Amino acid sequence: MSALLEVEDLRVRYATRRGSLMAVDGVSFSLHAGRTLGLVGESGCGKSSLGKAIMRIVDPHSGAIRLDGVDIGRLSGRHLRPHRRRFQMVFQDPAASLDPRQRIRRALEEPLAVHGRGDRSERRDRVREVMAQVGLHPEMADRLPHEFSGGQRQRIAIARALMLEPSLIVCDEPVSALDVSLQAQILNLLADLQASRGIAYLFISHDLSVVQHLADRIAVMYLGQIVEIADRAALWRSPAHPYTQALIAAVPRMAPERRGLDRTRLLPGDLPAPQDPPPGCRFAGRCPFATRLCREQAPRLAEIAPGHAVACHLHTAPDAAPGGAAAPSLPHFLQKDTVQ
Amino acid sequence: MSLSTPTHGGMPGGILQRLMRTPGLRRLRGSRALLVGLLLLAAVVAVALSAGLLYPGDPRDMAGPAGTWPGIDARFPLGTDMLGRDMAAAMAHSAGTSLTVGIAAATLALLVGIAAGVLAGYFGGAVDDVLMRISELFQTMPSLLFTIILVVILGPTTASISFAIGITAWPQIARLVRAEAVRVRRLDYVDAAVTLGMGHGRIVLLHVLPNSLAPVVVAASILVAQAILSDASLSFLGLGDPNGMSWGSMVGAGRPMLRTAWYMTALPGGAIFLTVMGFMLIGNGLNDLLNPRTPVR
Amino acid sequence: MSLLEVEDLTVRFGDAVVVDRLSFSVEAGETLAIVGESGCGKSMTALALTRLVAPPGRIGGRVRLDGLDLTGLPEARMRAVRGDRIGIVFQDPMSALNPVLTVGEQVAEAVRAHSPLGARAARARAAELLDLVHIPDAHRRLDDHPHRFSGGMRQRVAIAIAIAANPALLIADEPTTALDVTIQAQILCLLDELRRDLGMGLILITHDLGVVAETADRVLVMYAGRKVEEQDTPGLFAAPLHPYTRRLMGAKPRLTLGEPPPRQRLQEIPGLVPLPGAIPPGCAFAPRCADADAGCAAVPPLQRHGRAAVACHKVDLAARAPRQIPRWTDRSQWRAAE
Numbered sequence: 001m002s003a004l005l006e007v008e009d010l011r012v013r014y015a016t017r018r019g020s021l022m023a024v025d026g027v028s029f030s031l032h033a034g035r036t037l038g039l040v041g042e043s044g045c046g047k048s049s050l051g052k053a054i055m056r057i058v059d060p061h062s063g064a065i066r067l068d069g070v071d072i073g074r075l076s077g078r079h080l081r082p083h084r085r086r087f088q089m090v091f092q093d094p095a096a097s098l099d100p101r102q103r104i105r106r107a108l109e110e111p112l113a114v115h116g117r118g119d120r121s122e123r124r125d126r127v128r129e130v131m132a133q134v135g136l137h138p139e140m141a142d143r144l145p146h147e148f149s150g151g152q153r154q155r156i157a158i159a160r161a162l163m164l165e166p167s168l169i170v171c172d173e174p175v176s177a178l179d180v181s182l183q184a185q186i187l188n189l190l191a192d193l194q195a196s197r198g199i200a201y202l203f204i205s206h207d208l209s210v211v212q213h214l215a216d217r218i219a220v221m222y223l224g225q226i227v228e229i230a231d232r233a234a235l236w237r238s239p240a241h242p243y244t245q246a247l248i249a250a251v252p253r254m255a256p257e258r259r260g261l262d263r264t265r266l267l268p269g270d271l272p273a274p275q276d277p278p279p280g281c282r283f284a285g286r287c288p289f290a291t292r293l294c295r296e297q298a299p300r301l302a303e304i305a306p307g308h309a310v311a312c313h314l315h316t317a318p319d320a321a322p323g324g325a326a327a328p329s330l331p332h333f334l335q336k337d338t339v340q
Numbered sequence: 341m342s343l344s345t346p347t348h349g350g351m352p353g354g355i356l357q358r359l360m361r362t363p364g365l366r367r368l369r370g371s372r373a374l375l376v377g378l379l380l381l382a383a384v385v386a387v388a389l390s391a392g393l394l395y396p397g398d399p400r401d402m403a404g405p406a407g408t409w410p411g412i413d414a415r416f417p418l419g420t421d422m423l424g425r426d427m428a429a430a431m432a433h434s435a436g437t438s439l440t441v442g443i444a445a446a447t448l449a450l451l452v453g454i455a456a457g458v459l460a461g462y463f464g465g466a467v468d469d470v471l472m473r474i475s476e477l478f479q480t481m482p483s484l485l486f487t488i489i490l491v492v493i494l495g496p497t498t499a500s501i502s503f504a505i506g507i508t509a510w511p512q513i514a515r516l517v518r519a520e521a522v523r524v525r526r527l528d529y530v531d532a533a534v535t536l537g538m539g540h541g542r543i544v545l546l547h548v549l550p551n552s553l554a555p556v557v558v559a560a561s562i563l564v565a566q567a568i569l570s571d572a573s574l575s576f577l578g579l580g581d582p583n584g585m586s587w588g589s590m591v592g593a594g595r596p597m598l599r600t601a602w603y604m605t606a607l608p609g610g611a612i613f614l615t616v617m618g619f620m621l622i623g624n625g626l627n628d629l630l631n632p633r634t635p636v637r
Numbered sequence: 638m639s640l641l642e643v644e645d646l647t648v649r650f651g652d653a654v655v656v657d658r659l660s661f662s663v664e665a666g667e668t669l670a671i672v673g674e675s676g677c678g679k680s681m682t683a684l685a686l687t688r689l690v691a692p693p694g695r696i697g698g699r700v701r702l703d704g705l706d707l708t709g710l711p712e713a714r715m716r717a718v719r720g721d722r723i724g725i726v727f728q729d730p731m732s733a734l735n736p737v738l739t740v741g742e743q744v745a746e747a748v749r750a751h752s753p754l755g756a757r758a759a760r761a762r763a764a765e766l767l768d769l770v771h772i773p774d775a776h777r778r779l780d781d782h783p784h785r786f787s788g789g790m791r792q793r794v795a796i797a798i799a800i801a802a803n804p805a806l807l808i809a810d811e812p813t814t815a816l817d818v819t820i821q822a823q824i825l826c827l828l829d830e831l832r833r834d835l836g837m838g839l840i841l842i843t844h845d846l847g848v849v850a851e852t853a854d855r856v857l858v859m860y861a862g863r864k865v866e867e868q869d870t871p872g873l874f875a876a877p878l879h880p881y882t883r884r885l886m887g888a889k890p891r892l893t894l895g896e897p898p899p900r901q902r903l904q905e906i907p908g909l910v911p912l913p914g915a916i917p918p919g920c921a922f923a924p925r926c927a928d929a930d931a932g933c934a935a936v937p938p939l940q941r942h943g944r945a946a947v948a949c950h951k952v953d954l955a956a957r958a959p960r961q962i963p964r965w966t967d968r969s970q971w972r973a974a975e
């Protein structure tokens with residue numbers, strides 16, 4: 001089966017006052033129809049930039065974005081428009097994702113109008129249909145965004161993304177701004193839509209528990225690059241990159257027996273400035289296992305098991321034990337937790 | 341959930357909605373500045389509209405003895421000037437001129453300023469650089485001097501005066517609008533429009549422009565006040581429309597008599613003051629109304 | 638006697654009751670978590686404890702710190718209490734610091750506000766404090782401005798300022814909500830360490846039950862301005878009493894290590910948190926509660942049993958709560974046992 005979305009060596013560059021910055025630096029992955037790829041990493045690591053490049057909101061600096069084999073990274077304007085209906089986006093901030101002056105009906109009809117779909121009454125029907133799908137009363141269509149709660153606005157944003165029946169939706173932290181009880185509603189809605197419409201999600205989040213809940217495959221980003229990518233079972237069973245392990249270790253869990261966090265398990269320091277990333281492994285400054293090799297030479301993303309790729313010298317350097325992740329000598333951030 | 345962000349009651353529709361939602365116009369009454377300003381403006385407009393009815397003749401015709409002080413002759417409640425013209429008639433007919441110039445100049449400044457501001461803010465980059473350089477050029481020149489030069493070149497008609505005043509005032513509007521447009525362009529709903537495949541023109545007209553106008557509402561009334569003052573200054577300097585009457589030219593004409601008949605300058609001066617004041621109060625009142633300091637949930 | 642004793646604390650804005658007769662206590666050296674969804678009155682509680690609620694808001698009830706009644710204190714003395722006896726850390730590390738002053742100046746300022754130290758001594762103490770909150774190279778970073786610090790580092794500086802006068806009580810209002818998980822873990826760890834080493838009482842306000850589980854001794858769950866449940870942390874996670882607490886736990890996806898769990902629908906809580914001023918009569922949770930019946934039209938009384946408390950008609954606390962044993966940190970109980 002060929003992939004719905006294939007991203008190859010994608011780079012996104014911004015010119016800033018402090019110099020140019022490669023927010024996404026050589027990212028490759030693929031996503032199959034009807035599946036969910038979770039993208040995790042600390043804020044500033046380039047998740048949104050990657051999502052926006054795929055959505056063609058920002059222009060990629062280099063690389064390819066293939067949707068069903070068509071490189072939409074190189075199309076522009078008139079040529080891109082017909083493809084746009086295939087991929088849509090849901091944004092993080094429910095307060096900013098709707099035009100405050102536009103009634104919900106207008107906001108939802110807009111995609112149909114831009115793509116010249118249907119006549120007036122057909123558009124109205126479609127608005128009713130999709131509003132019902134996302135759990136909104138169709139009578140609410142004539143309200144303005146400020147008359148809705150945050151969770152309802154996120155439903156509207158999802159409805160707008162659904163209007164053109166896309167095969168891919170990029171969800172950029174769609175529940176991060178919501179309270180737990182609303183998060184559950186939106187996450188369930190996304191899961192239901194995937195089950196009924198076969199939509200694929202690129203699901204961006206900094207919340208690992210949400211990603212574990214939703215994603216079939218997970219990519220972990222650090223400073224513009226993917227450091228580990230694996231299927232659900234493999235990633236959670238045997239996270240292989242020290243950064244992935246540190247991230248997992250840091251997530252507060254509803255387990256009071258962990259009271260009194262163990263200092264030694266904490267990941268020290270902050271994300272380095274993206275303007276001049278460290279040479280060698282970008283994680284070396286915070287990694288407790290860093291060696292000279294790590295500081296001098298960047299590790300390449302390499303498969304350690306089928307479908308499970310990691311960028312870390314521990315797994316790939318010549319003197320590392322064969323078998324990578326399974327090697328017993330591998331230092332492990334999670335040692336205490338894995339013995340459950 | 342904080343709902344404080346998306347309430348930019350920018351366009352008149354927005355203001356109206358807000359007013360209507362306010363029970364019993366409580367907020368409007370709360371803003372005394374706006375109320376006083378609106379009353380002042382209403383009075384000036386009423387005078388301007390009824391000038392032809394009240395004083396059907398040419399206000400420049402001699403009507404009685406020259407230099408009659410106000411309150412002496414019942415026929416001339418505001419007295420007569422040194423040529424024996426009825427001050428009341430002159431004042432009433434001038435009101436229209438001042439308002440026309442003020443509003444026409446402000447409209448021009450708004451049109452140019454909003455267009456330049458939105459384009460600069462939305463597109464950024466080279467478009468922004470060029471437009472902002474031009475606006476800086478206008479702003480660094482002393483605006484009255486620039487206006488005078490334009491009026492001298494174009495000839496002193498109401499239209500050319502309005503044009504000259506308006507064309508020097510647009511940069512302030514452009515900067516305001518640009519700042520808003522830069523903010524709005526970064527909001528997710530603009531990105532969402534991009535992902536629909538909407539063209540730049542439509543995005544600007546539909547999303548960016550309407551949401552960038554909030555600060556303009558306030559600025560516009562202050563702009564009218566400024567324009568009326570500039571017009572008065574021009575007329576005072578003798579650069580006004582020789583065929584029309586204006587408060588500015590009345591002040592200019594009365595100046596030599598300042599010692600003996602100060603009412604000849606004080607009356608039109610006061611009219612200018614009250615009108616400008618009216619627009620300023622409206623501006624401030626709108627500002628209070630649209631940007632209340634108490635947080636809105 | 639506890640370090641902090643709060644009785645019937647109430648905050649209202651006009652007719653809207655934002656905090657409704659909240660009573661709780663905090664021991665020295667103990668962490669009390671206040672948890673609830675946004676808008677339930679957590680921050681207002683923190684502000685009311687220090688009498689910082691902005692004017693149209695009115696505070697009622699009694700707050701006693703070490704036996705001193707803060708409610709009747711004149712404003713001038715209350716100012717001395719703030720910072721000196723109670724330190725506060727807020728959510729947003731970006732706006733907590735003044736961008737035009739150096740970090741050293743700001744910490745030294747806090748030191749001098751409550752002690753007669755001279756400028757040099759205060760600066761030395763500032764360096765000590767920055768070291769205490771684990772800012773690397775504290776001495777050299779004194780002269781940096783806040784914008785040179787990352788979010789996590791700024792939050793450390795804010796904490797240093799809050800503990801500058803060795804307060805007896807530290808209130809942290811969502812101190813890690815704006816931070817990434819790895820940084821969050823660092824900050825939580827730091828707060829825990831400071832509480833232990835300085836013997837402070839810590840009130841940790843959060844919306845994240847995971848954070849509660851890992852840092853708190855005791856938990857107070859708020860809903861619509863009211864306390865709906867209070868328990869020791871292990872008890873709360875082992876057996877949440879109030880339907881709202883149970884629903885909240887079911888709504889949050891849990892991170893599982895090792896084999897990922899099979900997919901399940903999350904438990905939704907239908908509807909929305911009520912707004913202050915529009916809180917339903919009777920049990921405020923009733924419109925969203927699956928267990929509600931006609932009896933819930935009356936306000937449920939707060940049942941107490943030992944250190945546990947719950948406000949729900951359908952829970953018989955005396956029958957369900959585990960036996961309460963004296964608490965190690967509670968010295969008054971020690972003496973009583975003698």
Ligand SMILES: Nc1ncnc2c1ncn2[C@@H]1O[C@H](COP(=O)(O)OP(=O)(O)O)[C@@H](O)[C@H]1O
Binds near residue numbers: 049
């Ligand atoms: N429009 C922009 N101009 C310049 N820099 C940007 C822009 N957008 C993002 N960045 C920078 O790019 C990096 C990645 O940002 P982003 O993709 O938003 O990360 P994430 O979504 O993972 O938090 C950050 O360092 C951020 O400051």
Ligand SMILES: Nc1ncnc2c1ncn2[C@@H]1O[C@H](COP(=O)(O)OP(=O)(O)O)[C@@H](O)[C@H]1O
Binds near residue numbers: 653675676680
């Ligand atoms: N100045 C105010 N006037 C009226 N209501 C307010 C004011 N400030 C806060 N509130 C209300 O008080 C309630 C509690 O707010 P807050 O304590 O900040 O909640 P939390 O910290 O739990 O998210 C909110 O519903 C908020 O709307």
Ligand code: SF4
Binds near residue numbers: 242288289290295314
């Ligand atoms: S390559 Fe070296 S520094 Fe990078 S993650 Fe692996 S061990 Fe750590």
Ligand code: SF4
Binds near residue numbers: 930933949
């Ligand atoms: S009192 Fe009734 S409505 Fe309230 S939580 Fe208990 S069962 Fe639910």
Ligand SMILES: [Mg+2]
Binds near residue numbers: 044047048049
């Ligand atoms: Mg992002």
Ligand SMILES: [Mg+2]
Binds near residue numbers: 679680810
């Ligand atoms: Mg709060």
